[in-house]
Structure formats: C-alpha cells, structure tokens
Amino acid sequence: MARVVKFGGSSLANGEQYEKVVNIVLADPERRVVVVSAPGKRFDIDTKVTDLLIQYAKSTPGSSEFFAVQKELISRYQNIADYFKISEKDFQGIADIISNLSSTFSGEDDYRLAYFKAHGEHLNAILMAMVLNQLGHQARFAGPAELGLYVEGQPNAATVLEESYTNLKNFEYSDDEILVVPGFYGMTKDGQMATFARGGSDITGSIVARGLGIKLYENFTDVSAVYVANPHIIEEPVSIKQMTYREMRELSYSGFSVFNDEAIIPAIQGQVTINVKNTNRPTDPGTLIVPEKDFEAEYPITGVTNSDHFSALYLHRYLLNQEVGMTLKLLQIFYKYNISYEHMPSGIDDLTVIFDNRQLNEEMIERLCADIKDALNPDVMQWIDDYTIIMIVGEGMFKKPTIITDAIASLTNNGVPINMINQGASQISTMLGTKRAYGKKAVSLIYQHFFNKNEQEA
Template sequence: MIKVVKFGGSSLADAAQFQKAGQIIRKEEERRYVVPSAPGKRSPDDTKVTDMLYGCYGAALTDEEDFSEEFEDRLSQIRKRYEEIIEGLGISLDLEEEFLEIREKFLKKTGRDYAASRGEYLNGRIMAEYLGYTFVDAADVIFFDASGNFDAEKTDRILSEVLSQTERAVIPGFYGSMPDGSVKTFSRGGSDITGSIVAKAVHADMYENWTDVSGFLIADPRVVDNPKAIDVITYRELRELSYMGATVLHEDAIFPVRQEGIPINIRNTNIPADPGTLIVENTCRKPRFVITGIAGKKDFASVTVEKAMMNAEVGFCVKVLQVFADNGIAIEHMPSGIDTLTVFVHQDEFADKEQKVIAGIHRAVHPDFLELESDLALIAVVGRGMQTARGVSGRIFSALAHANVKVKMIDQGSSGLNVIIGVRNHDFEDAIRAIYDIFVTTMI
C-alpha cells in the first residue's frame, strides 16, 4: 500500500508542528511520499512565510537605499524562521548556499513565482533531512507549457519514472517549471494540487491531506455553531461545495486523483486520531443526513430578461450570454422560465460594465422588460441523499419562511444533487442556519 501525505502551512509552521507531522508519517510505513507547504502562521497575528517572501521580493524591486535595507531585513527574518525550525528539530542542515542564491535571484528580479516557491522549497529540504527521505525538487518533475498551463502528460511521465526509483521522497508543493526552466507556481493553496499529482504518479492507494481541521464540516463554523463533520463525500459533491466557497481543499486538487479513483482523506495534524473526511468517486454508504453540506457566497448581481415567447426564439439564451462574454463577465448561475431568463454574476465584475451589458442585451434580443438587482447571495445545498429524498425543496422553503428569509430564486439541478437558493446578502447567515437546522439539528 502507498500513501501520499500533504501537510499544509499550519501543520508545518514551527518545529513543534514539524514533529507532529513526523510522528504521523513514521507511524505508518505506507506514508512514503510527502508534500510540504511553506510554514504558515504560528499565531493569529503572525505572518505566513509565503507572504514574507512576497514582501521581501517587493522590497528587492526598488533600487532606493532605504528599501535595500528593508530587503536585507526581510530576508533575514525569513532565514530566522527556518533556522528556528532546524534548531528545534535538532537536525544538521545548513541553508547558507540556498539563501545566497535566493538573495542573488531576488536582486536580479527573477520573478514573483520564484520568490513564492522558495517557501515550499526550503521546507521540503528541511522535511527531507528530518525524515531521512530523498529530496526531489518539484521544478525537476512538475511542468507547465509555454502558455503557463499545467502539462499533465509530461509531468505524469517524468514524475512516475523518478518516483518509481525512489522508495521514500519529499516533493515540495505549489510549484513546477516552465520550458525555459523558470519557476512557475500554481494558484495559492496549490500544494493540494501537487499532492494530488504525486498520488496519481505513484498510483497511491490513498492521498492524505493533513491540515488544521478534522475534515469538512456540513456548514461554515463562522455561521453555524459547532456544525457536524462530513464522514464521506463524493468528488461531485465536493466540487459543488468548493465552487460555492468551501475552501478546505483546493478544488483543482480533485481532478488528478479522480481520474485514478484514488480517495482523499482530509485529516487534522493536531488531532491525528480523528478519522477526518473521506473523499471518494462514489459510495454505497448512506449519508448520516439528507444533505452533505451547505456553502455559499455573497455579493452577486442579477440581470433578469423578460420577453414574450422567449422559449420559441432559437438562440435567445446564446445571444444574451454572448453579451456577457463580450464584456469579459463570467456567469455564475442562470435560472430561467418560459418568458424570463435571469443571469447571476459577481457584483464587482459587473458594476463598471452594467450599462454596456444593458445596451448589448437590448440590441441582441430586444427584451420586453429588463431588471437589475444587487446585493444578492447564492447558497448551495448539496447531497447525494437528496437524490432519493422527497420534498427537499419544500423543506427548504418552509425553513426559510420560518426564519423570515425571502427567497429570490431557487433552482434544482437535473441530477438532484444540489439546490441553489438566492437570497439577499443580509439574509445569508440566517438562511444557512435555517437550512442546517431543518436538515441536521432536527434529525439528531
């Protein structure tokens, strides 16, 4: 059995956290490949190393003398963070050459991607030394094409070959390399993606993602007090929840392992005995509740287009959507009726272009009526149990009515896996609590 383990920044913030991670890795022989993030915050008012690196590189971009002093001071603080970890672990590792190279490349303005990647690179060096594992630089095995897109085929081929000859290895997360050899990073949180890529390359039996929470919760704990944990969730359910704001796992980390049918286990470094949340392709296991999770986002705007006999006009929807595309505005949701079509977009993307969009829609489809609304929120209620349950939408309506929440829109996908509800921003929290109570609290 092979397990790939990824540790987030909070799990590797200092030497004490490193030791917890080391105990977890050594506890099971199957944990053969480790993907570390950069050190995260040690306390709420602390700074992540990645942000320290961005700040240091920003200071290097100017030639002014006072900023030169700031650059040296920032680099010294970063070095101190790593030296404290090394000293706390009691290992013999000298990063002098690495920091000389970082200093040189920062002053040569090598790029923000290179700067950000050093957090994971240095933590990878420390982790490999601490565990006695082989260090494999992600820049040598993870590749992007000339356009900056991840090259999955080349990566899988070379990474598989390298790791097949390496019994135990540490591969830093978050970055890879471009065809010219320069460093390229994934988006923030991209170490999750690296772990998934490694799991696919070694045909892992399990991808464990260790963080500071015991898996996914049914609802945001900032909204619902002590929400229940999710035991098992499918990739499809996770995708729906991630899209609507659930952020325990980088959503792009799903795809490499999903292709191979590799389960993901979200675990808590600080409470390793907790089983966490298991993410699988599919399962016969019945969920504890009808719903699996609730997630949502605020600050949407809606554009409602009304025209008699709209449904009989070929290409009507395409023409409306083309107006948004021409203005570079992404569509979030699009419920429709016989004579109406409503398009939900992010308010901040839409605000400066609303008059162009209105004019474009009038020219494209000549609507009878057009209405705009702002300060809206979308909430996704997701669950495989909803596919066989009766009266889900009715229970949602009832719960929201009881909480005095006005529903602006409700739409259920054809799969029956999710229901999307639109409410006012100021009703967002009350709506989530009401839905949680009707499907979870009353069922306990």
C-alpha cells in the same frame, strides 16, 4: 500500500508544528510521499511566508524594504532549522537562495511573481528533507523539475499538462526513502516556475497521487473533519464521515474551504480516496472523500453552505425564449470581457445570469451591462450585488423528492425570501439565491431542520 500526505501552511508554521508533522510522517511507514505548503501564520496577526514573498517580489532591490523582508524570510526558515539543530553550514544554501532570488530570476516578467511565490513551498520542501535526514531517515527532495510535473497557462493560474502523469508514473524511488514534494507550483516546458491559482498544494497532492498510482491521499489541515455546515455559523456541527467527490466539489465551490474544488479532479481521474485529517489531532478519523460507486448517504443531505462572492444580472423581456441566438449573443459578450458565468436559470420571459464577482470590477460591470442592453434590448435589466448563494448538497437527495420543498419551507416560514432556485439534473445539489443579510440564517434554519431533527429522532 504507499500514501501521499500533504500538510498545509498552519501545520508547518514553526518548529513545534513542524515536529508534529514529522511525527505524523514517521508514525506510518506507508507515508512515503510528503507534499508541503509554505510556512503559514504562527499567530493571528502574523504574515504567511507566501505573502512575504509577494512583498519581496514587489519591493525595489537594494531598498530598505527589500532587505527587511529578505531578513524576515530567512528568519522564518532559520527558526525551524534551529529547532531541529540543522547546522549553519547546511542551512546556508536556503539563506543564499532567498538572498539571491531577485538576481537569479531570468524569466519573463509575467513569471517573476510566480517564481518568488513558488519558493515558499520549494524552500520548505528542501528544509523538510533536510530535517528528516537529520533525524536519521532517508528523505529526498523531489521538485516538479525532477518529477516531470509540467504545467501550462497563466504563470499564476497554471494547469497541469497530461504528460505529467506519464512522467510521474515512470518516476523511480525506493521503498525505503521518503519523497518530499513542494506543493503549489509546476514547471513550464521552457523551465519557468508557474503556480496554481488557489489551494495549490492540495492540487499538487492530487496530481502526485494520481501520477504515482497511489490510492490514498491524506490531506492534513487544522480541522478534524469536513463538517456539515460552517462551524462559525453552527456551533459544533455534525462531522461528515464519508462524502463523494461530487459532493465535495459542490460544497468547495460554494464556500467549504477545507479542500480545494479543483484539487478533486486529479483524484477523481485516478480514483484516489482523500482523507481530510487534523495535524493537531492526527488519530481522529477525519473525513473520507470517495468515489460515488456503492456510496450510502448517512443523512438526507450531506452539507449546506452559503457564499457571498456572487452577483446576478436579471433580464426580462416578453418572448425572450423565442429569440434564436439570444444566449449566443450573451456568451459572445462574456467572451469579449474574458469572464465566465456560474449559472443561468431562466423562464420564458426572464433570465438570470450569476457571476463570481471576484472576476469583476465596477467599470467592467458598467461596460458589460451597456453591451448587453445594446445587444438584447431588455424591458428590464437589473444588476444585483446584494446576493448570496445557499447550496444544499447530498447524494441522498434524489431518493427523497420532498427534501427541497422541506428546505424551502424551513426558510419561507421563518421570513427568508427565496429569489432563485436552481437544481442540476444529477439532483445532488440545489442552489437557492437570497439577500446577503439572510445567508447565515438560511444555513442555520436548513441545518436545524435536517440534522437537529434527525438527532432528536435517533
């Protein structure tokens, strides 16, 4: 059974890491489709190739900065090519593409940045195919144009078109060749490169797996598993052996950065099992992300995380619940400013709207609040920046109704105030709001209650 295997930027940062990737691909003949990111950081103060490309796109052609970044970009790929003894003649094509990026771009200005950024993955896929062929294996570059992977929407926040899956289903490749696919971008119908917003290579891997009808997608990162809690908060947290799509989406949304939450969607649609694994420890079993059917939870909760990139708008007015069209007025204002809300817990006289504050700025917040005040005339209106969200997630939660009361008690008994509680109808996640200063403490207390306790009982 063929597999899709994706490698992140840290796995492809230099020749030594590249060699690990090549060995992983060649260790299993079922790894027939390889999705690559752009080379990442080689050390802490290094610059990712994608960031270099952004700088390259914004620099003035012909300037000293322009040529300095160009030289650095060529060097990053050249060092990897030299590690595998790629000939100067074979590598020259990559160098020429980098040197001519500015002059060869012929699209609309909005697509210029996407065009430059996409070439981080594009060139790395060309280089990976070159390396595999150099080592005596039949490999083929298969970019979005060849695959028929079409996208629409914003040039730097594209979404896949449904017809891409039909194109991928009809894409022909032989059993004895390795396809190397660049992550992060697709092609518009008029031939422009457009990138996905975040975690783009994860998204590409899921799209390709669904489209090609491949049921196992191995996503290699720099960690050996998805953990129950952030290792920067909890020392050596419990690793998750299996989790569901729903659990991963909830946890990714609220802070888990191992796998992109949007990338889950094509996998769900294609019922593709995802295996998160470690490039540096490839034999570790990793974490399986699987459909909900027949799933049995190992612990009462699967994960707990916190995220600080939220703000809240609190509104209070007596008889607020009796006003017909009140929510519509709010939504119309949000639409006016082209912003989305995350959650809207309410009472009979109170309403809290939670926003991802990465889409806001101070001027927008000021104008937004003024419009809401004029439209709803609340008795109390408060914008809360000092806000963190604690997300408790687990398929097993609905079977044990005391889990949430236990979690809240573990916080309130230790001085962590709860400002908001919100639970969805599926009962696999509960959101708690508190001040940012309490975020890490809250995660630690909930972890200790559910996991240290379980370990002691075991």
